[in-house]
Amino acid sequence: MNREKLQQLGINLPVLPTTSVGSFPKPDYLMKARSDFAKGKITRQALEETERKATEFWIRKQEELDVDVLVDGEMYRGDMVAYFSEHIKGFEQGGLVRSYGNRYYHKPIIASEVHWDHPITVNWWKYAQSLTKRPVKGMLTGPYTVMDWSFNEAYPDRKAACFALAQEIRKEVQALVDAGAKIIQIDEPATSVRPEELPLAIESMRLVTTGLPAYFITHICYGAFEFIYPEMLNFPVDNFDLEMSNSGLDMLELFKKDPYTKDISFGVVDVHTHQIEEGLVVQQRLREALRVLPKDCIWVDPDCGLKTRTVDEAIAKMEAVVQVAKAMRN
Amino acid sequence: MELVLSNHSSYPRIGDDAAGQLLRRTIAQREKGEKTDADLRAAEDQMTERALAEQVEAGLDLVTDGLIRWYDPVSHLAGKLSGIKINGLLRFFDTNFYFRQPIVHGKMKREKPLMVEEFLFAKAKSSKPVKTVLTGPYTLARLSIGQNEETGKFDNLLAGYTQALAEEVAALAGAGSSFIQVDEPALLKHPEDFGLFETSIQALAARKGSARLGLAFYFGDIARLYPKVQGLPVDVLCLDFTYSPNLAEIVETEGSSKTLAFGLLDGRNTRLEDPTALARQLERMLGRLKPDVAYLTSSSGLEYLPRDRAQLKLRHLTTVKKTLLGRAA
Numbered sequence: 001m002n003r004e005k006l007q008q009l010g011i012n013l014p015v016l017p018t019t020s021v022g023s024f025p026k027p028d029y030l031m032k033a034r035s036d037f038a039k040g041k042i043t044r045q046a047l048e049e050t051e052r053k054a055t056e057f058w059i060r061k062q063e064e065l066d067v068d069v070l071v072d073g074e075m076y077r078g079d080m081v082a083y084f085s086e087h088i089k090g091f092e093q094g095g096l097v098r099s100y101g102n103r104y105y106h107k108p109i110i111a112s113e114v115h116w117d118h119p120i121t122v123n124w125w126k127y128a129q130s131l132t133k134r135p136v137k138g139m140l141t142g143p144y145t146v147m148d149w150s151f152n153e154a155y156p157d158r159k160a161a162c163f164a165l166a167q168e169i170r171k172e173v174q175a176l177v178d179a180g181a182k183i184i185q186i187d188e189p190a191t192s193v194r195p196e197e198l199p200l201a202i203e204s205m206r207l208v209t210t211g212l213p214a215y216f217i218t219h220i221c222y223g224a225f226e227f228i229y230p231e232m233l234n235f236p237v238d239n240f241d242l243e244m245s246n247s248g249l250d251m252l253e254l255f256k257k258d259p260y261t262k263d264i265s266f267g268v269v270d271v272h273t274h275q276i277e278e279g280l281v282v283q284q285r286l287r288e289a290l291r292v293l294p295k296d297c298i299w300v301d302p303d304c305g306l307k308t309r310t311v312d313e314a315i316a317k318m319e320a321v322v323q324v325a326k327a328m329r330n
Numbered sequence: 331m332e333l334v335l336s337n338h339s340s341y342p343r344i345g346d347d348a349a350g351q352l353l354r355r356t357i358a359q360r361e362k363g364e365k366t367d368a369d370l371r372a373a374e375d376q377m378t379e380r381a382l383a384e385q386v387e388a389g390l391d392l393v394t395d396g397l398i399r400w401y402d403p404v405s406h407l408a409g410k411l412s413g414i415k416i417n418g419l420l421r422f423f424d425t426n427f428y429f430r431q432p433i434v435h436g437k438m439k440r441e442k443p444l445m446v447e448e449f450l451f452a453k454a455k456s457s458k459p460v461k462t463v464l465t466g467p468y469t470l471a472r473l474s475i476g477q478n479e480e481t482g483k484f485d486n487l488l489a490g491y492t493q494a495l496a497e498e499v500a501a502l503a504g505a506g507s508s509f510i511q512v513d514e515p516a517l518l519k520h521p522e523d524f525g526l527f528e529t530s531i532q533a534l535a536a537r538k539g540s541a542r543l544g545l546a547f548y549f550g551d552i553a554r555l556y557p558k559v560q561g562l563p564v565d566v567l568c569l570d571f572t573y574s575p576n577l578a579e580i581v582e583t584e585g586s587s588k589t590l591a592f593g594l595l596d597g598r599n600t601r602l603e604d605p606t607a608l609a610r611q612l613e614r615m616l617g618r619l620k621p622d623v624a625y626l627t628s629s630s631g632l633e634y635l636p637r638d639r640a641q642l643k644l645r646h647l648t649t650v651k652k653t654l655l656g657r658a659a
Contacts, residue, residue, distance in 0.1 A: 097426075097635065101430075109600055151599050151600040151635075
């Protein structure tokens with residue numbers, strides 16, 4: 001593990017530290033508040049109060065579960081790209097497009113030059129961190145994914161849009177660092193979609209992170225990793241947070257061929273199933289990881305954000321993560 | 331040279347206005363048991379008619395039914411074949427759109443027409459000629475898996491889909507479809523399979539009767555396959571220019587013995603291209619074509635755009651053509 005960097009940042013973590021990817025399910029009272037706000041029945045302030053209540057619920061819950069590095073649970077976000085596009089100048093909300101079946105979403109449009117003019121996640125991070133002495137990750141979406149999941153009308157091509165976003169997103173990262181965030185996760189789930197653009201994703205991440213004093217994590221999922229590994233190790237981050245269990249740990253085969261060289265947040269529970277994996281199953285996954293990877297580089301977490309599970313399922317899955325990590329520490 | 335303005339394939343089945351929500355709402359109500367299959371069918375019919383009307387209003391010469399009834403480009407066809415069950419979601423190439431993956435568990439068989447009824451409905455409701463769209467056998471095979479080793483062999487998957495779609499091509503031609511477009515984006519990811527692909531397309535071409543058979547490639551760079559696809563037994567090649575930095579230059583240099591459908595307008599981005607630049611590019615390529623007809627279209631289906639932007643893209647086809655004619659005059 002890049003312990004030296006963590007220690008320089010004042011963070012001491014146990015062997016096999018536990019964390020989660022970012023999102024937790026929104027409690028029913030928050031879902032109702034979001035619906036009421038959309039219908040104009042409550043004010044934004046009332047919605048935010050409910051979001052703070054839900055954030056506190058998840059911070060307390062993670063402490064109860066004895067998670068080592070916490071997240072705010074993203075109670076204030078709908079979608080991981082739309083949320084940022086609503087706060088960065090230059091975006092317009094696009095009309096509805098289909099994601100699958102009968103599901104649709106508003107895809108943002110980069111309509112003019114992008115410009116970061118106020119902190120987006122910093123107050124939420126500060127609030128979450130004020131509730132606990134344990135480290136809370138700063139959480140945001142990376143430039144490549146924001147670019148890939150938006151229409152681009154302002155820049156001549158994808159590369160130009162991506163680099164422009166990187167320069168602005170860096171300001172958000174800087175603001176998180178200034179506020180005191182030591183561990184910052186920059187999600188890039190779109191990374192593996194166009195393997196030929198991996199250098200663009202890496203270069204834009206470099207624009208975001210270079211020279212900033214934080215331990216950086218990036219989360220990548222839905223991956224055709226066979227096309228981007230081992231080149232993806234060039235990402236200028238300390239830790240890859242990867243969906244391992246949903247794909248039957250098949251990435252370990254890639255790691256056997258080309259040694260994995262960074263820290264890893266190793267997904268030991270599948271977030272796409274309602275089933276709570278038995279302890280032995282989760283333990284076996286971690287054992288498999290330990291056969292291939294040095295113990296000191298492994299963090300333990302779920303495959304992906306838990307927002308699509310019920311509150312009870314999310315808690316049970318986090319409990320499984322923590323219990324197994326603790327059992328395997330010695 | 332006649333330049334035919336054509337919709338590529340899909341069109342948004344939702345709009346941001348209340349009327350545009352009809353199908354979404356009806357599907358949700360059907361799932362809750364509040365609407366019947368007949369209600370759903372009526373909603374699909376209504377949205378299909380609206381899609382047809384918007385294409386005609388935009389000035390198109392050749393329209394599609396917008397693929398309004400399709401759950402996705404894979405399961406809509408594969409799900410109608412016996413020997414197949416439809417499974418979980420997977421990403422459709424590099425889009426943010428997901429399809430349900432077919433699992434082949436037995437002998438694949440086409441026991442009923444797949445698209446004939448949909449074609450006949452669109453033809454009856456459209457004032458312009460209708461193009462029928464099929465996802466091709468190679469792409470369906472690439473996006474399917476088998477339940478066991480035997481059904482999962484790629485050769486078996488391809489053979490099964492090829493036979494089923496060849497029968498469908500014959501049925502569509504027999505029903506009066508004058509233009510059948512087969513979409514094969516997957517070939518661009520596996521150019522090494524060109525031999526297998528060619529055999530599959532030959533089987534479809536043999537059953538096309540008097541219909542024009544088009545072959546559409548998108549979501550990848552066709553440049554290196556350009557000479558090879560010229561030799562395929564189809565009437566029209568529909569090409570995505572947005573992934574190919576050199577394709578226009580190749581067409582200018584090498585020309586084309588086949589009728590081309592120029593997918594020059596980006597079907598995946600809302601930006602409206604500079605019509606003068608496109609007209610200039612098109613003009614240079616048209617001069618190198620042997621056939622006396624060509625098509626202008628978007629690079630892919632338009633379902634990836636919001637409805638208002640998809641409408642603008644279609645109208646932009648007209649703008650580009652007018653600009654081209656203005657230059658020629």
